Amino acid sequence: MKIPFNKYNSGREEHSNVADVLDAEDLNQVSKLEDEFVSYIGAGYALATSHGTSALHLAMLALDLKRGDKVVCSVNAHPSLPEVVRHFDAEPIFIDIEPLNYNINLDLLETYLEDNQSKKLKAVIVTHIGGLSVDLDRLYSIAKIYNVKIVEDASEALGATFNGVKIGSTGADITCFNFSSHLKKNVCNGGMLVTDDDEIMERARLLSNHAIERDEDALEYIYDVVDIGNNYSMSELDAAYIRAQIKKQDKNLARQKEIASMYSGSLEGTAHITLPDMSNKEHPFSLFIVKVDKNRDSFALELKKVGVECGLHYIPLHLLTYYKAKYSLKINNFPKALQSYQQILSIPIYSSMDDKDVKFVCDKIKQIAKTRV
Template sequence: MHTIPFSKYESSREAHSNVSDALDGEDTNQVEKLEDEFKEYVGASYALATSHGTSALHLAMLALDLKRGDKVVCSVNAHPSVPEVVRHFDAEPVFIDIEDKTYNINLDKLENYLEDNKSKKLKAVIITHLGGVTVDLERVYSMAKIYDVKIVEDASDALGATYKGEKIGSTGADIVCFNFSPHLKKNICNGGMLVTDDDEIMERARLLANHAIVKDEDALEYIYDVVDIGNDYSISELNAAYIRAQVNEQDENIARQREIAKMYSSALDGVAHVTIPSMENEENPFSLYIIKIDKNRDSFAVELREEGIGSGLHYIPLHLLSYYKTKYSLRVNDFPVALRSYQQVLSLPLYASMSDEEVKSVIEKVKKIAKTRV
């Protein structure tokens, strides 16, 4: 049986060539090149490559000088890495329910929260662009000014995605964090990127990304001082070499992702028990293709797996996870939209290297299983 995994890493000639150059010692400036090319690609003033997407997010919290008792607002439908980086500072994540079509944070509920909880302790809002579908960022940035909070965008699924024609990373957030090995779609290489237009934020991030070590240019190279508490967030030259090709090919990959999404939608529209995503947003990069199954989603996924088709779930709402549920005494019904979506959503395989035959095979299996539902 031909299996179609949920995700597959793309490995091009360019990636092989870059990695070979680094291994052969011919080009060991891969990190610097990646940062320069990335700045140009997204249109940001500064870019800092990190070992993982989570490292970029953690470094963002360091750069914002997050402290014990501070609050950071985020969607309840996000990967555990989002509130996790907040808790590492003994700061408090605050969860907001989602919209039922995009599964992104509900901006009305976010605004209500900000209006009702004005406090110096409220430091930032982390906005996750689920599947690369952006929220109304103009509204978000306007809220940030009114309520004096920083905006950090979690662009794990949004590499190459755009908002009103501008690439995510250049639209006006304080910090945007990318992940080259997104959650549930693991790459062969790990890496993240922190981008900002704020020189003070970048200066602090660069300092803390290397143990807060400072050196005097005129001193011997082994003489250094440490001026703060940092960590090591550095990416390796080999990872950077591979990721440079990934960034270079991303626009092409997004075009193919959109083609696949159209194939899925035209074939699955109207299939009983299956709801397809909206195709109205022309800027959707379809990093994920999320359908809703109205009955027994888990058994549907099991049957897909038995047919050799992988699937994903984005995400288990944070308030259902033991740590957050217990820590903050959260109840199952506290976030009704996220709960309802969680019981139905399923992400189908979608990646640029999928062949038309593989897409048709997934469609065929989804239709076959849907027919057995009563």
């Protein structure tokens, strides 16, 4: 028996939507997805992109990021975050984490903003690890005080909520979603840029198609280019597939929460394993992150040998060769992220897991934990 870290799940509606595109019966899947996403999230505008990284890069374009500007993010994030900042020759600023949920530490963020007020400081990108958000009310308050834009990386937070409101409609300047996120690859690629700001969306739409403008009354091949953009467009096939997936998302999240509860109940008291806090009822458990108190990698290798694949979210950015060398970062610069990194392990959790799969994972974890000294 083998339990992959993630497994995509498609049904009749996905096949039907894709067939409609292939048969040229419905070639408006992207626009339909955008409209349906607005309704699902409750936001003002949604713009489909080719990937989640495309949405982040387009967000930086929409905010008019320039050379020498600064963007703050958690040191515990996917490399795509500082990567899109560096593409503008701007500087990513890393902040240590909250060790219980692995998200950016708001106390440290506020201290940094207070001590480093500058017109060059453009935005804060906040990643919701496992779909669990920071205190967004406090985050938005901090942003207003220090006049910075908030971009939320909601790669693992599709359908998640904060105080009952879906992520993407809680008050961020821009929220970026990823339909094929890190280690949870789908058969399609796609992202979504969401905002309530008219000007941001107008600029994002313009720049998402090479900054081309056309006169609606003129011939289609007549156009002008008014800025420097790129092509961030999602394919109709991807949109067709994703539309069907979105309709199942709330049901999928409910199942993930059930699995998380099963994991917590079964693994409680297991030697060498620390379980996530289950007290936040809004946690969507897009990831189920445990801590292994010693030899995390050997533990993961043993799990792999017995058929359980695992993930890691994430390697702290200051340990990666490029950023370590570029900004002369030291291994102990971010002690909380470093300590967590040495122990955290994401175990499989997705809606198509049945109870037998969950029991298998728990049995193997407990079996291997008994061999630890």
